[in-house]
Amino acid sequence: MMHADLIDEVDLVNQLRSLGFEVSGSAEQACKSAVCGLSETGAQALKQMVEKLYTGNATLLPAVRQAIDQQLLPGLVRFKRT
Numbered sequence: 001m002m003h004a005d006l007i008d009e010v011d012l013v014n015q016l017r018s019l020g021f022e023v024s025g026s027a028e029q030a031c032k033s034a035v036c037g038l039s040e041t042g043a044q045a046l047k048q049m050v051e052k053l054y055t056g057n058a059t060l061l062p063a064v065r066q067a068i069d070q071q072l073l074p075g076l077v078r079f080k081r082t
Contacts, residue, residue, distance in 0.1 A: 006061060007059065027066075031067040035079070
C-alpha cells in the first residue's frame with residue numbers, strides 16, 4: 001500500500017501558526033496575513049518554511065501551492081526590497 005503525505009490548507013495554516021503568525025481562513029487569506037507587517041525574523045521563518053515545503057517529499061495540494069506562489073513568495077520579495 002502506498003502512502004502519500006499531503007499538505008492541505010489546514011496544514012499550511014497550522015504551520016504558519018506554529019511559526020507565530022496569527023492567521024486564519026483559507027490558505028490564501030492566511031498567507032496574505034502572514035506577509036503583512038513582516039519582520040526580519042518572520043521573513044526568515046517563512047523562507048525556511050517554503051524551502052522545506054518545496055524540497056520535501058510531501059505533495060502540496062493546488063490551493064496551497066497557489067497561495068504560496070501568489071501571496072507568500074511575492075510578499076517575501078517585497079520585504080527583501082524594503
